[in-house]
Amino acid sequence: MDFGPFLFLATLEGLVQAAVLCLIALGLSLVFGVMRVVNVAHGEFYMLGAVLAWWITGWFAGNPAIGFVAAIIIGPLLVGVIAYFVERLILRKVEYDPEATIVATIGILYIVQQLVLITFGPDARPVDTPFYFLIEFPWFGYSGYKLLVICAAIMLLLAVWYVITRTRLGLVMRATQYDRETAQNFGIAVNQVYAIVFATGAGLAAVAAVLIVPIQQAHYLMGRDPLLLSFIVVIIGGLGSIRGTLVAALIIGLSDGIISVFFSPTLAKMVSTLLVAMVLVFKPEGLFGSRSQL
Amino acid sequence: MVWVVAMTLLSARRLSKYFGGLRAVDEVNFELETGEIRAIIGPNGAGKTTFVSLLCGRLEATDGSIIFENQDITGLPAFKRARQGIAYTFQITSIYSKLSVRENVAIAAQNATDKSRDAAYRVQDALTRSGIPELADEIAGSLAYGHQRVLEVAMGLAMSPKLLILDEPTQGLSDMEIEQFCELVSDINNTATVLLIEHNMHVVMKLAQRITVMDRGRVLAEGLPEEIRRNDAVQAAYLGS
């Protein structure tokens, strides 16, 4: 293949990565932005979404699209409910103290991961693509499903954006983010908002997982890389800044896909992680976000 | 016969602090003499706390210079200024609330400017002079508010400072506690120069040898208590009549 088409293919692959990363990182960013909580277990909610998708699609014989539609509705909902209870039973109890929350979410990471291992076993589980459709470019055919992933992610991002900027729930969220105490004084049930935001954040990661699982496979250890990547995205984008998160996810998802085609993935990860750590040290407001206190 | 000559302990030249467009402290010139008790008064938002924060190094000055004992300290970090003898007590009580009173004072005494006596002596001395030796083993966070304020001062005292800056020390104290507090400050003044931000005019008139009035980031007036009381501009800006 010539260089041009090759780059085009790499870009398409990068866009799929970016789309999924956008959703995961948005969940992390939302939780951090509103609750000032770093959720180390975020990657496990993603993993849980993928494994549930495999489990749910197993209920349906016949057309894989039916199972997939069921999975993308039920999976994230289940994950959201679990996250809701985690928030209620654990995070609220430690009063969102930064240190205690990190330690607690590390604990939750292990618990979720190991419970999945016990329940579903250590094997990687494939999920059928809901439909087979090749889009013919002059140089190669490309999976229509992957393009659907990109479109679905864009739709979801638009939906989240709409909720945050145009609805009462979004207003309440922004008010809570801006000043917790004042929001409480204005009769906003801050506790309720926190639980909903935490569940939504986890749900977004789960949606991303269901979308990606026909391309990759579901596995109980699959949560770690997306966690680190979305950390990177959220830091580069500016902690708590949603616009910055999206820009960063696009850049990193794209470049990760493209770079790993040309360079050793380990070296690419090494350099990018180091650079991101430096951004956090020397430019904590991120490269694209507005300044926000840690 | 000893001639007591007024010596300048600290002076600020065109000292300024801008927060974006806000001129919190605007080209302030200020002189403090060794051994005096100086009060800074002024309405809320006049820049008093910002000004003393510049002196003790909690904030970095945008412009201007600070001279302490004939040495330019403008660029020094807060901890070095503290070691040279500038102690600051916070407006909002800032003690180690989980540690004992003695431990609080001991932390302060560790970097005292005058280390001619051993640390244990200096801790006990600061506790005794502040009148809280019997509270030494209490956990600081469990003390009554008034005692916490006294502990703040005891920590300042334990540093054997040359200049003790007190930011609204009597806020929230009862009348009786205020009287005791005034005695404590008079006692401290035997060994240190005192710079006091204070709203309570009774305290100011009782303690201060000179008064500086600030308004909107500038020095509005400066003089003896009597002069300040009679000053029309001060009346208008601050005393509210």
Place this chain on the structure above:
Amino acid sequence: MSSEQAKSIFLHAGVLAGLFLLQFFLPEYHHLSVTRIMLLAVFAMGFNLLFGYTGLLSLGHAMFFAAGMYGAGLSAYHLGWSVPLSFMVGIACGVVLSLAIGLIALRTTGVAFMIVTLMFSQVAYLTIVYFTTYTRGDEGLVMPESARQFVLFGQQLSLTHPGTRYNLALMLLAIVMASVWLLVRGDFGRSLIAIRENEARTKMLGYNTFLIKLKVLVVSGTISASSGAGYALMFAYIGSSFATIQYSIDPLLYTLLGGAGTVLGPFLGTALMFYLIDITSEYTSAYLLVAGIVLVILVLFFPRGLLGAVRNRWFGWLP
């Protein structure tokens, strides 16, 4: 000497003496386990100096452990250096790495510090994997026979002998325990606690808090590296799995369980957790579930850990 100090010396010396005597009674399997526990407890003690006393939560201490491990292991493997020399190289790597990380990471505080240390540690892990020619990555290296024998103070010692390993580990533990004990009881320890409780105030009391944090980070990293170096040489193996996030979480878990900010806490926590996981792994491959559950329970109900709770209730003098 105050009676509190005497009690405290008595307690710590007693623990060490007990460990010395224990080797004559332990069956082979537990003999080896206790050797590992002592080495890992050194790691946790280093971590605790930073986390328990200074209030800085590092999520990347595996990199210091790995610095010691690879510093010692690579010089013994590739350069054929003697065991004591390789051990010193491991420690030197710990000093250099912790100094470099400290100068950069200590510009941040709170959550940012946790994430930055996590990321640096991840970089260290990837570095080990990347230079697989020398490190053999995940597969790791087995120390050559030349690194199993050495002469110390005129004694010919063999690291294949379990008793030698046990007593060397005990020696390292004793040295580190004594150092930490001395460190936290003096003026330096007081300044650490002051930073933990209220850093802003501590600055205003004349402390160069950055320098103090840098010092304690270097001491903490170096102690962790000594544990890693000891582990590499005694068990004759180095591998990249020792540099994963898992090995950054472990000292946190041990410290939290035993009691952060106590000298003995990390040792107690290491011993308990080691056996807890050891027993669980007989029944299930998902033994990390226990680690997760313990972390959550500790955070929810025993934030001060076991020794912390004991100290609060009964023994105020416990350092």
